[in-house]
Amino acid sequence: MKKTLYCLLFSLCVAGCGESSQEPTDIAASADGLAGVTAEVEAYYAANPDFFSFKTPADLPADLVWENNNHLPEIGSPDAVKGGTQNAALQDFPRTLRTVGPDSNGGFRTYLLDDTGMTMAHVHPETRDLYPGLAESWAIDEAARTVYVKLDPAARFSDGEPVTADDYLFMFWFYRSPYIMAPWYNNFYSTTYTNITRYDDHTISITTRELKPDLDERVLLLRPIPQHFYTDMGDDFSERYQWEFEPTPGAYIIRPEDVRKGRSIALTRNKDWWAKDKKYWRYRFNPDRIQFTVIRDDAKTFEAFKRGDIDQFGLGLAEYWYEKLPDSDPDIQAGYIHKVMYYNQRPRPNFGLWINTAQPLLSDREIRLGINYATNWELVIEKFFRGDNTRMNTGQEGFGDFTHPTITARTFDISKAQAHFAAAGFTERGADGILVNDQGQRLAFTLSTGYESLRDVLTILREEAAKAGLDLRIEVLDGTVGWKKVQEKQHDIFFTAFGVFLELYPRFWEHYHSDNAYDRAFLDDGSVNPERKLKTQTNNLESFAILEMDQLIERYRRSNDRDDMIQLAHRMTELHHEHASFVPGFYQGFFRIGHWRWLRYPEGFSHKHAQGPGETFVHWIDTDMKAETEAARRDGTRFDPFIRVYDQWAE
Amino acid sequence: MFALTPQTRKKLRRFRQIKRGYYSFLILLGLSALLACGELLINSRALVVSYQGELYFPTYGDFHPGTDFGLDYDYETNYRDLQDRFDEADEGNWVLLPLVPYNPYENNAAGGVFRPQPPSAASQHYLGTDTTSRDILARLFYGTRIALLFALGFTLSVYLIGIAIGCAMGYFGGVFDLILQRVIEIWSNVPFLYMVIIIFSVIPSTVAVPTRIGILLLVMVLFSWTGMTYYMRTETYKEKARDYVAAARIIGASNTRIIFRHIMPNVLSTLITFMPFTVVAAISAITALDFLGFGLPVPTPSLGELLKQGTANLRTAPWIVISAFGTLVALLTLVTFIGEAIRESFDPKTFSVYR
Numbered sequence A: 001m002k003k004t005l006y007c008l009l010f011s012l013c014v015a016g017c018g019e020s021s022q023e024p025t026d027i028a029a030s031a032d033g034l035a036g037v038t039a040e041v042e043a044y045y046a047a048n049p050d051f052f053s054f055k056t057p058a059d060l061p062a063d064l065v066w067e068n069n070n071h072l073p074e075i076g077s078p079d080a081v082k083g084g085t086q087n088a089a090l091q092d093f094p095r096t097l098r099t100v101g102p103d104s105n106g107g108f109r110t111y112l113l114d115d116t117g118m119t120m121a122h123v124h125p126e127t128r129d130l131y132p133g134l135a136e137s138w139a140i141d142e143a144a145r146t147v148y149v150k151l152d153p154a155a156r157f158s159d160g161e162p163v164t165a166d167d168y169l170f171m172f173w174f175y176r177s178p179y180i181m182a183p184w185y186n187n188f189y190s191t192t193y194t195n196i197t198r199y200d201d202h203t204i205s206i207t208t209r210e211l212k213p214d215l216d217e218r219v220l221l222l223r224p225i226p227q228h229f230y231t232d233m234g235d236d237f238s239e240r241y242q243w244e245f246e247p248t249p250g251a252y253i254i255r256p257e258d259v260r261k262g263r264s265i266a267l268t269r270n271k272d273w274w275a276k277d278k279k280y281w282r283y284r285f286n287p288d289r290i291q292f293t294v295i296r297d298d299a300k301t302f303e304a305f306k307r308g309d310i311d312q313f314g315l316g317l318a319e320y321w322y323e324k325l326p327d328s329d330p331d332i333q334a335g336y337i338h339k340v341m342y343y344n345q346r347p348r349p350n351f352g353l354w355i356n357t358a359q360p361l362l363s364d365r366e367i368r369l370g371i372n373y374a375t376n377w378e379l380v381i382e383k384f385f386r387g388d389n390t391r392m393n394t395g396q397e398g399f400g401d402f403t404h405p406t407i408t409a410r411t412f413d414i415s416k417a418q419a420h421f422a423a424a425g426f427t428e429r430g431a432d433g434i435l436v437n438d439q440g441q442r443l444a445f446t447l448s449t450g451y452e453s454l455r456d457v458l459t460i461l462r463e464e465a466a467k468a469g470l471d472l473r474i475e476v477l478d479g480t481v482g483w484k485k486v487q488e489k490q491h492d493i494f495f496t497a498f499g500v501f502l503e504l505y506p507r508f509w510e511h512y513h514s515d516n517a518y519d520r521a522f523l524d525d526g527s528v529n530p531e532r533k534l535k536t537q538t539n540n541l542e543s544f545a546i547l548e549m550d551q552l553i554e555r556y557r558r559s560n561d562r563d564d565m566i567q568l569a570h571r572m573t574e575l576h577h578e579h580a581s582f583v584p585g586f587y588q589g590f591f592r593i594g595h596w597r598w599l600r601y602p603e604g605f606s607h608k609h610a611q612g613p614g615e616t617f618v619h620w621i622d623t624d625m626k627a628e629t630e631a632a633r634r635d636g637t638r639f640d641p642f643i644r645v646y647d648q649w650a651e
Numbered sequence B: 001m002f003a004l005t006p007q008t009r010k011k012l013r014r015f016r017q018i019k020r021g022y023y024s025f026l027i028l029l030g031l032s033a034l035l036a037c038g039e040l041l042i043n044s045r046a047l048v049v050s051y052q053g054e055l056y057f058p059t060y061g062d063f064h065p066g067t068d069f070g071l072d073y074d075y076e077t078n079y080r081d082l083q084d085r086f087d088e089a090d091e092g093n094w095v096l097l098p099l100v101p102y103n104p105y106e107n108n109a110a111g112g113v114f115r116p117q118p119p120s121a122a123s124q125h126y127l128g129t130d131t132t133s134r135d136i137l138a139r140l141f142y143g144t145r146i147a148l149l150f151a152l153g154f155t156l157s158v159y160l161i162g163i164a165i166g167c168a169m170g171y172f173g174g175v176f177d178l179i180l181q182r183v184i185e186i187w188s189n190v191p192f193l194y195m196v197i198i199i200f201s202v203i204p205s206t207v208a209v210p211t212r213i214g215i216l217l218l219v220m221v222l223f224s225w226t227g228m229t230y231y232m233r234t235e236t237y238k239e240k241a242r243d244y245v246a247a248a249r250i251i252g253a254s255n256t257r258i259i260f261r262h263i264m265p266n267v268l269s270t271l272i273t274f275m276p277f278t279v280v281a282a283i284s285a286i287t288a289l290d291f292l293g294f295g296l297p298v299p300t301p302s303l304g305e306l307l308k309q310g311t312a313n314l315r316t317a318p319w320i321v322i323s324a325f326g327t328l329v330a331l332l333t334l335v336t337f338i339g340e341a342i343r344e345s346f347d348p349k350t351f352s353v354y355r
Helices: A002-017 A038-047 A109-114 A165-176 A183-191 A215-220 A298-307 A318-324 A365-374 A377-384 A414-423 A452-467 A479-487 A547-558 A562-579 A623-635 B006-017 B019-036 B079-089 B136-172 B174-187 B192-202 B209-222 B226-240 B243-251 B255-292 B303-312 B318-346
Strands: A052-054 A085-090 A121-123 A130-132 A135-141 A146-151 A193-200 A203-208 A264-269 A289-294 A312-314 A337-343 A352-355 A444-449 A471-476 A493-496 A582-584 A590-596 A643-646 B048-051 B054-056 B094-096
Touching: A038 A165, A085 A298, A121 A215, A130 A135, A130 A215, A135 A215, A146 A215, A165 A183, A165 A193, A165 A203, A203 A215, A298 A312, A298 B303, A352 A365, A365 A414, A365 A452, A377 A452, A444 A452, A444 A479, A452 A471, A452 A493, A479 A493, A547 A562, B006 B019, B006 B318, B019 B136, B019 B318, B079 B094, B136 B174, B136 B209, B136 B226, B136 B255, B136 B303, B136 B318, B174 B226, B192 B209, B209 B255, B226 B255, B243 B255, B255 B303, B255 B318, B303 B318
Parallel strands: A052 A193, A085 A289, A337 A643, A444 A471, A444 A493
Antiparallel strands: A121 A130, A135 A146, A146 A203, A193 A203, A264 A289, A312 A590, A337 A590, A352 A493, A352 A582, B048 B054, B048 B094
């Protein structure tokens, strides 16, 4: 279930980011669009000479300091053995094998791109430094907001073609193209970067519009798009490439014969992978094959895991960790299945109640304060999550210095809640115990969510809120329907979270800028525009519009000074807290899994910034151990139980 | 028109003779009586509270804040705590709680965490608790009540529409019959489940729970009345050709009068025979919809929701699925037995056997 959650979070985030669908700069949309696109691409480069520059190696600045961070610790274990098949389950068959365009943000993207693909450099899961991927070395020129990169000449796509500078130039054309039907990409790649220069086949430089503390990551985490693969681009892009696997510089490929639509799909290890002996890469991506079978029901997936048909299962939910696979389980006690819990440190998904301040009554701060005091998250955490989860204090948790150090969430307090409700005119209790005001209006709101698996959380909140005289009507929606509802800003209160990437600093513009709440929220003199209209399809779920916040966000976006940004972030968090339009929920400071003993992890493995155990592919399948375990299950041989908690990264 | 004719009396006598069906009917009748006054049996509100010489009857009516009984909170009194408190203080105050002192919504975690608890007489969770520590017996009880009411409403509405349209088709015949038949054929091919999903995705959530249940009922009726029309149509066709209809028409009776006063009583046996099976279909449908997550809104107690929880916790909490499944089987069996008995007793061929 946790996996689903993450998939959902991920798709929510990515889908949600596409708020402003600015048309990319003028791309001559070809009428038939079916002939090769090379000419079109060349014409586009020529039409945008400021963005696409062509120079020679002699033009490189002389004083560049080239680095490659080759001193970082290795990832994975030298004990890892290549080979074997890992069996896993998917809740849903991927809707497409494309990595961009409609339906491409599903959970399977992790295996197509996020965890298996390669970019110029990658973030080290322990130190947060960058280690080289497709880049051999790079140099940063902060004054010019530019990163210079030497691509590894050995780098190859899985079809044998070399990775070159042209694939990066093409990437910009590709992501700005209207054919891919991805407005967020169109916008991001049109506004974040201002130039790419090709010096020779393996040397490029990329310039960003603004200097940000994470300039290096913004450039080095870009991936190449194989130009030789996308030769026929056109309006039919999404159908044409629907089931085509894009050649990857990464370790795993998907063969057409392994795609059994609706039933199963498999990743196959590329035995001639160009990076197989590189530092940071050599001990990873070990199983020869990763077989995904579609099992739609979580309970069934768990049974399949208990049978040994699936090698690993996420035990994030308390009911799995404590009830369904307790330490006393015979398979655990016999050492067949290992139970492991890893603490981690990373930005946390902002689970909580997002209050739509554009709705009547909810626009009243007193009511929102009352709701904050009337939601008993402590009880949810203590009794439902059994104390494993932690209360979030703000909407920006896990960003280190950027997270506000002192603000704490408002705790459940019936008398305070009632005092605030009374201040808003709700003083009397009706026949059913729910507060009413003098117009006879009940204090009732709809609490919606798209998380079927967390409905119990809402029923608990509802029962507790009734004590404070607040009626929360629960509405559990299908994930997509729920998302549509908030995107249309139809909700009263919505329970959700946005997936957060491993980023240096939190984002504010998406959620709190008035541009995302209303069309022209304020008049020129700073007063509220009386005719403003709600803006839909944005991630400002609270319809949050405060002029001061807008100004702070703009300063924050322009700032390139870390300390200044921290100050601004804290001030914005304070403003958000005062506005009381968000009830912070909980976060899970760890992840935990159960796995059969033949699926092995490096001794003592626990990455500080990891989001899940499979993220870096350091595990391997020990086929001998698998045979041994299966024999042992038949004849009753026992091994030492293995139940571990790696808490060195506990906060 | 429904005065007991000798024939009807004979049918009823025959029904009583079929013991299985008759006893099922009595049991269901008793169960319905229990369900009707369920608040007195399974409820977190006390039956009687005697506080400082005054008697309170909190079961029905407005809620009593804790302050009414000298407690320090102004939300609904927790009568179980109140009882403990009164017993401790021993000042002559007392509380009389129902047999099962829980309502179907409250999370009552005996062990400190919300998780399924096995049945226990000591904690008065006679069928255990579900995944968020709600009493299963209470949820089953109220879930069954809603399902039965729903089935009743469903059956009545389907019959009303089905009979009216079916009779009209059979009675008027001709082009009217032909067109309506085609309309029904098209209508009955609209996929019902999709319609439920679509309709529920556009209903604003501000709509109160009872209204939502009403809408669900309406949608189900809209897609279920067609089956009934076929039987009524053929029956009416048959009856229409009889002499008594011709006689009525000559006297000058209106169409409505002929259909409802003359033809209807004669096709009643067909109707009544089908009734229990329609009830069964309604209960199964609402349970299935709940199981799929498209039925009654959360947190309404329902059999389908319990079944779903049960199947997800088959290993760790078998009592959930056993209670829900047991109840469903018992309920459907009772209704089916009644249906068989009715069919047999209303069958004109007295000696045919349906066993």
